[in-house]
Amino acid sequence: MLFDAGEKGVWFDPSRTSTLFQDANGMVALTAPGQPVGLASDLSGNALHATQSAQARPTYGRVPSTGQRNLSPLSEPTIAQLNTSTGIADAALGLPDFDGTLQFPGGTVGNRIGYRDHGVEPNTEYTISCFVRMDDGAAPVPGTDFALVIGNNGDSVNFATPVEVAPGLWRVARTATSLSTGPRNTGLLKVDTHSARGFRVSGFQVEAGASLTAYQRARSHFDITETGQRDCYYLYFGGTDDPRWMTTPGIGLTHTSQTSIVIGVEKLSDNLNAGVLVNFIDTGFQRFAFEIPQAGGGDTRFFHAGKSSAGDVKTSLNLNQPVLYSGLSDLDAPLIALRENGVQVGQSSAATGGGPYRNGPLHFSSGAGSHRRFHGRLFGFLLIDRILSATEISMVEKYMARRAGVTL
Numbered sequence: 001m002l003f004d005a006g007e008k009g010v011w012f013d014p015s016r017t018s019t020l021f022q023d024a025n026g027m028v029a030l031t032a033p034g035q036p037v038g039l040a041s042d043l044s045g046n047a048l049h050a051t052q053s054a055q056a057r058p059t060y061g062r063v064p065s066t067g068q069r070n071l072s073p074l075s076e077p078t079i080a081q082l083n084t085s086t087g088i089a090d091a092a093l094g095l096p097d098f099d100g101t102l103q104f105p106g107g108t109v110g111n112r113i114g115y116r117d118h119g120v121e122p123n124t125e126y127t128i129s130c131f132v133r134m135d136d137g138a139a140p141v142p143g144t145d146f147a148l149v150i151g152n153n154g155d156s157v158n159f160a161t162p163v164e165v166a167p168g169l170w171r172v173a174r175t176a177t178s179l180s181t182g183p184r185n186t187g188l189l190k191v192d193t194h195s196a197r198g199f200r201v202s203g204f205q206v207e208a209g210a211s212l213t214a215y216q217r218a219r220s221h222f223d224i225t226e227t228g229q230r231d232c233y234y235l236y237f238g239g240t241d242d243p244r245w246m247t248t249p250g251i252g253l254t255h256t257s258q259t260s261i262v263i264g265v266e267k268l269s270d271n272l273n274a275g276v277l278v279n280f281i282d283t284g285f286q287r288f289a290f291e292i293p294q295a296g297g298g299d300t301r302f303f304h305a306g307k308s309s310a311g312d313v314k315t316s317l318n319l320n321q322p323v324l325y326s327g328l329s330d331l332d333a334p335l336i337a338l339r340e341n342g343v344q345v346g347q348s349s350a351a352t353g354g355g356p357y358r359n360g361p362l363h364f365s366s367g368a369g370s371h372r373r374f375h376g377r378l379f380g381f382l383l384i385d386r387i388l389s390a391t392e393i394s395m396v397e398k399y400m401a402r403r404a405g406v407t408l
Contacts, residue, residue: 009384011043014233024053050246058235058244065230065405087112106198115187125210129173135198146190173212232405237365239375245365257331257355260388264379264404266322276372281360306331306352313338313346322404331355342408379404
């Protein structure tokens with residue numbers, strides 16, 4: 001088994017929820033998706049735990065490993081992209097660990113609406129849903145607090161019994177038959193006859209069919225998953241707009257010029273000014289990094305540097321698509337190789353001047369603890385101080401692929 005011989009390195013596995021904690025001291029257990037992660041325990045036996053003591057902690061989340069189904073192309077990632085909005089405000093960063101994008105203030109003065117105009121098929125049933133958190137923390141009341149509108153705002157608009165997906169967070173939904181072929185209002189409505197309670201909303205989507213499914217195009221940290229299906233667990237990093245990052249103590253690699261790295265990851269945006277997923281050593285040579293994407297371009301870059309120069313290998317990465325990367329490097333050979341979903345996609349033998357590496361920390365979602373934030377999900381990470389054998393790399397990739405929802 002890996003690390004049985006005392007190899008240096010780290011291993012993080014978000015699917016092992018008991019190894020994650022909300023605080024940096026490991027005193028507050030993680031109990032539900034959407035909570036911050038202040039400590040991710042190192043499973044290698046080296047006790048090189050990743051921590052974040054400031055208010056920049058990644059968020060714990062889950063997604064269905066079986067993907068998505070039964071979704072209409074009318075869905076959007078958030079309801080911030082509206083054709084019509086009245087009496088509501090942008091609340092993208094208004095509530096910690098909830099990606100609420102719209103704020104419906106309390107009070108009873110005037111209509112408050114968030115609508116999209118959708119072209120819908122005639123005589124076809126659709127389901128509309130979104131995530132809601134009421135300002136007072138209690139559940140939303142169907143027909144009392146607000147209405148969900150689909151296809152035509154003259155429909156009966158009460159929503160079904162809310163489903164609590166995390167403490168104080170509810171998914172609300174309703175179905176209706178659309179009888180129009182043209183664009184009609186589809187969204188959320190609060191009028192004077194509703195209660196005075198305020199709330200925040202995210203994750204608006206429309207599905208074809210008469211019932212709400214467990215699969216979401218508008219994904220969040222709080223995804224509802226299908227009973228009996230395996231979940232994939234991750235750490236969410238928010239990029240430059242919502243900086244979240246973690247770091248480890250110094251990893252003593254001064255005895256080796258070799259490393260093997262395996263990462264399960266998903267990129268959520270193409271912010272070209274961000275993208276360092278993991279970085280070893282703040283500055284200088286004898287270092288390595290995974291950059292997703294590289295600043296100034298959209299490619300994944302596995303980079304290492306020896307005493308005098310550097311080498312890298314690049315590959316493209318699609319948005320919203322989990323992928324498994326493996327990077328193998330040897331400063332003395334010199335060698336740097338990149339594998340994607342179990343297949344080698346590039347190799348370089350650029351001279352580096354040799355090793356060994358240094359004794360430095362790993363920064364996750366940061367170039368040097370302060371910039372170039374990664375926006376996406378980390379499903380798992382392993383680093384070891386040698387080149388893994390073909391059998392070992394196959395074994396680790398299969399293990400990590402299941403946890404990222406990747407098919408090799």
